[in-house]
Amino acid sequence: MIFEMEHIVKLIEYLPQFMADRKEMQVITSAEEPEFTLFWAVLKRVINNQFITTCDEQGISKFEKMLKLYPYESDTLEMRIARVLVEWNAQLPYTMRSLKQMLDVLCGAGNYRVKLKNNEYVLEINTFFYDSKMLTQLNKLLLKVLPANLAYDSTNYIVEEAKQDYYLGAAAMSSMHYVLSSDFTGNYELSGSGNLTGSIIQGKKYVLGG
Missing domain, CATH: 1.20.5 (Single alpha-helices involved in coiled-coils or other helix-helix interfaces)
Structure with a gap:
């Protein structure tokens, strides 16, 4: 605390x-x-700085030195703390419960899925990292703590959300055609085409002839 x-x-x-x-x-x-x-x-x-979770940059660097960890230049303090916690708690032997506790620290509670396929001797892990360095740290952890006869299948998903404003256009068009003639014998039609979105087209035709 x-x-x-x-x-x-x-x-x-x-x-x-x-x-x-x-x-x-x-x-x-x-x-x-x-x-x-x-x-x-x-x-x-x-x-x-006596406790990993409450360290500042000066404090966490001392734990990294003890564990022979080398941070990346782009690492945040939270990422460095998570890496140290995982390494600090990676003790053998372990149970599925303790493995999930390690993953809670590294991935965040609820941000991963893990399934053990007993008959196939495969541990299936799905993660949602956006930082490749965290994925590398996960692989290091699994190679360190998993038994030699247990393989693992690790899949990382990157979920992107696209947001875009869109606009709907609407139009109304009305047309009338008048023909005035004393010797009109045929039919005169007005025709045309248009591309409108959400449109109302109203047309009228008048024929006046003798």
Whole structure:
């Protein structure tokens, strides 16, 4: 658990009242308080760096050195912590439950699927890593902890979501055709074509003849 306790240093409160009321004591304690505040921040950092899950970059580097791990330049602090936790807890012998605990740390709870095919001596693992370095770390873990007579089938899925705005167009078109003639004997038709999306086309035809 991360040590998050904040401490506001007020040295004047530790003095008896008859001394705290003196101006010179107030000035002296006020000048010393920044040093005690700095000391408290250092103490907080030292305590947090005793535990892998609460380490900062300086603290996790010490664990990496002990385990002979070398981080990548693009690694985040969370990735380095996960890698150290997996290596730290990779102890033999192990059970399926302990293997899932290791995968919870590396992949995140619920972000993987694991199935043991007993008759085939195959462990099937499906993951959803977007970082190839995490996939490499998974393979190293499996090679280290799996029994020699147990093969593994590892498949990584990259799920992408595509988002795109789209617009629907609508149009209405109305047409009328008038023919005025005294000797109109035939039929006159108006024809045409158009490509409209979500359209309403209305047409009328009038024939006036003698």
